[in-house]
Amino acid sequence: MKILVPIKRVVDANIKVRVAADNAGVDLNNVKMSMNPFCEIAVEEAVRLKEQGLATEIIAVTIGEEKSQEQLRTAMALGADRSIWIEQSGPVEPLAIAKLLQAVVKKEAPDLVILGKQSIDGDNNQVGQMLAALCDMPQGTFAFKLAIEDGRAIVSREVDGGEQVVSLALPAVVTTDLRLNEPRYAKLPDIMKAKKKPIEHIRPDALGVAVKSSLKTLSVSEPEGRSAGVLVSSARELVEKLRNEARVIP
Amino acid sequence: MTVLVIAEHNNLSLNPVTGSVIRAAGLIDAEIHVLVAGTGCESVAEAARQYEGVSKVLLADNAVYQHHLPETLAPLLLPISENYGAILSAASTSGKNLMPRIAALLDVGQISDIVAVHSPNTFVRPIYAGNALATVESSDPVKIITVRTSAFDEADKGEGWAAIETLDQVIHQDKSRFVSENLTTSERPELAGAAIVVSGGRGLGSAENFQLLEKLADKLGAAIGASRAAVDAGYVGNDLQVGQTGKIVAPDLYIAVGISGAIQHLAGMKDSKIIVAINTDADAPIFQVADYGLVADLFQVLPELEALL
Ligand SMILES: Cc1cc2nc3c(=O)[nH]c(=O)nc-3n(C[C@H](O)[C@H](O)[C@H](O)COP(=O)(O)OP(=O)(O)OC[C@H]3O[C@@H](n4cnc5c(N)ncnc54)[C@H](O)[C@@H]3O)c2cc1C
Ligand SMILES: Nc1ncnc2c1ncn2[C@@H]1O[C@H](COP(=O)(O)O)[C@@H](O)[C@H]1O
Numbered sequence: 001m002k003i004l005v006p007i008k009r010v011v012d013a014n015i016k017v018r019v020a021a022d023n024a025g026v027d028l029n030n031v032k033m034s035m036n037p038f039c040e041i042a043v044e045e046a047v048r049l050k051e052q053g054l055a056t057e058i059i060a061v062t063i064g065e066e067k068s069q070e071q072l073r074t075a076m077a078l079g080a081d082r083s084i085w086i087e088q089s090g091p092v093e094p095l096a097i098a099k100l101l102q103a104v105v106k107k108e109a110p111d112l113v114i115l116g117k118q119s120i121d122g123d124n125n126q127v128g129q130m131l132a133a134l135c136d137m138p139q140g141t142f143a144f145k146l147a148i149e150d151g152r153a154i155v156s157r158e159v160d161g162g163e164q165v166v167s168l169a170l171p172a173v174v175t176t177d178l179r180l181n182e183p184r185y186a187k188l189p190d191i192m193k194a195k196k197k198p199i200e201h202i203r204p205d206a207l208g209v210a211v212k213s214s215l216k217t218l219s220v221s222e223p224e225g226r227s228a229g230v231l232v233s234s235a236r237e238l239v240e241k242l243r244n245e246a247r248v249i250p
Numbered sequence: 251m252t253v254l255v256i257a258e259h260n261n262l263s264l265n266p267v268t269g270s271v272i273r274a275a276g277l278i279d280a281e282i283h284v285l286v287a288g289t290g291c292e293s294v295a296e297a298a299r300q301y302e303g304v305s306k307v308l309l310a311d312n313a314v315y316q317h318h319l320p321e322t323l324a325p326l327l328l329p330i331s332e333n334y335g336a337i338l339s340a341a342s343t344s345g346k347n348l349m350p351r352i353a354a355l356l357d358v359g360q361i362s363d364i365v366a367v368h369s370p371n372t373f374v375r376p377i378y379a380g381n382a383l384a385t386v387e388s389s390d391p392v393k394i395i396t397v398r399t400s401a402f403d404e405a406d407k408g409e410g411w412a413a414i415e416t417l418d419q420v421i422h423q424d425k426s427r428f429v430s431e432n433l434t435t436s437e438r439p440e441l442a443g444a445a446i447v448v449s450g451g452r453g454l455g456s457a458e459n460f461q462l463l464e465k466l467a468d469k470l471g472a473a474i475g476a477s478r479a480a481v482d483a484g485y486v487g488n489d490l491q492v493g494q495t496g497k498i499v500a501p502d503l504y505i506a507v508g509i510s511g512a513i514q515h516l517a518g519m520k521d522s523k524i525i526v527a528i529n530t531d532a533d534a535p536i537f538q539v540a541d542y543g544l545v546a547d548l549f550q551v552l553p554e555l556e557a558l559l
Contacts, residue, residue: 121377124362165430168426235555
């Protein structure tokens with residue numbers, strides 16, 4: 001079984017971004033960048049399937065600027081066998097990402113594509129579902145458990161009301177939720193080994209995909225801030241304030 | 251052009267978040283249709299037609315639609331989508347699952363999680379865990395949109411004169427099969443719509459200790475929420491998670507107990523009207539957004555609060 005894992009370079013999850021002074025976007029100067037946390041979970045899941053002898057090859061792929069190769073190296077240090085870097089600068093909309101990934105799926109014919117459920121910069125939660133649609137594959141989104149049985153993927157999903165299990169014919173698309181696994185840390189020897197693993201460099205036009213955009217960002221603004229209120233000294237004072245000042249309890 | 255709203259329901263009753271989506275839809279166009287796809291779901295269609303602004307309910311009633319699998323629903327929607335200028339659903343797990351699939355098949359983008367409508371093609375949506383708000387303009391012929399329902403009041407109920415039209419197409423596919431589900435049932439109000447939410451974090455320390463929160467919630471008629479850490483530690487189910495990747499809530503009162511206030515948690519609750527934080531660590535970031543902070547041990551405070559209410 002061959003697994004394709006699309007990953008994204010994003011602002012590190014521990015950083016609180018600031019809106020840029022010109023309101024055109026957020027300020028990304030000198031900000032720490034990392035692999036999207038949900039993508040790390042996707043890589044980890046693929047590696048576990050390989051360790052169980054269910055997967056034979058793991059290919060990481062990213063669409064992004066030159067520096068996004070750093071995240072491909074991370075993916076390979078964690079266990080991906082090789083990588084594809086589709087060079088594209090500037091923001092790319094989820095549909096275009098999905099089309100580029102569709103071209104990679106055609107080329108590589110993976111049995112399983114594991115993506116993150118959401119990129120933590122754009123908070124889109126779209127690419128996996130779009131890719132599944134374009135490839136006419138079934139989708140198991142927000143997975144917290146994944147098993148391969150009789151040529152089908154059994155995906156346990158986090159849904160608003162609780163949990164749901166679906167069975168998908170392979171090839172299939174799975175997107176990861178936080179509970180799926182806890183990604184390992186790359187060990188130094190693996191980081192060294194990853195430097196020798198191959199990264200294939202492709203340009204979007206070579207895949208026959210025109211990167212279009214239909215969504216224009218007019219402005220980006222800071223949400224209305226909240227300021228710290230008051231400290232109360234006891235449960236009694238808290239109840240009194242909630243009753244008589246905020247009037248949110250009877 | 252007319253707007254189509256995808257109803258959120260469990261085949262028996264319409265989830266009130268649909269009313270919030272209808273409110274948002276009304277800001278795009280005055281004519282609204284609602285799609286109810288499911289099985290044995292006439293009562294849902296009946297509830298949907300009660301909303302003001304809804305002129306037609308499309309009812310696709312067949313066993314194949316029971317579990318709302320996107321592999322089945324997307325082909326059902328595709329042929330009718332060209333009648334609409336926009337298709338909206340709640341930014342719920344089922345909306346998030348379905349809508350991008352439709353968008354891709356229509357070769358258009360999706361606008362996720364809108365919190366405001368500026369014009370029929372301009373919307374506001376949070377990005378970076380709500381640390382920024384983007385105003386975006388879509389040039390797509392059909393706008394596929396998911397709505398952050400906590401940002402819109404439920405639409406008003408009217409005379410309920412909307413026509414119910416049945417869709418007879420039956421979509422068969424076997425690539426995706428429903429296996430099972432495990433849905434939590436609770437006597438408490440739904441997290442998404444509750445006026446008061448009492449949330450617990452890692453500070454609670456165990457599933458048993460969550461009962462302390464339950465007692466308080468019962469006194470207040472509140473819903474219970476949790477941080478991701480509490481979910482990961484197995485104290486409560488994932489359906490209670492509040493945050494960037496969980497549920498977004500905006501109640502009148504949010505009480506955070508033993509929650510530090512990570513960016514990802516704040517993303518899910520910082521639009522609450524009044525926020526209360528109870529935490530032993532005076533430096534916990536949650537106090538920076540709290541209207542009322544109590545630096546104290548939750549195991550001492552919770553029983554006191556319960557007794558006072
Ligand atoms: C991609 C990504 C997405 C995420 N999405 C979410 C999300 O949607 N929702 C979410 O919540 N998190 C999310 N997280 C996790 C988030 O970053 C934090 O790890 C999490 O919110 C921490 O939960 P917590 O506050 O309960 O735990 P902690 O940060 O460990 O805080 C526990 C708090 O309890 C206090 N405490 C301990 N004992 C007591 C006591 N006896 N009395 C009073 N106070 C006490 C401590 O002082 C501390 O402040 C996400 C993380 C990532 C990377
Ligand atoms: N530029 C990209 N390159 C590769 N994969 C991506 C890219 N953007 C998004 N993805 C994948 O799609 C998932 C969901 O992203 P999104 O739909 O943007 O929230 C991510 O977790 C990645 O797995």
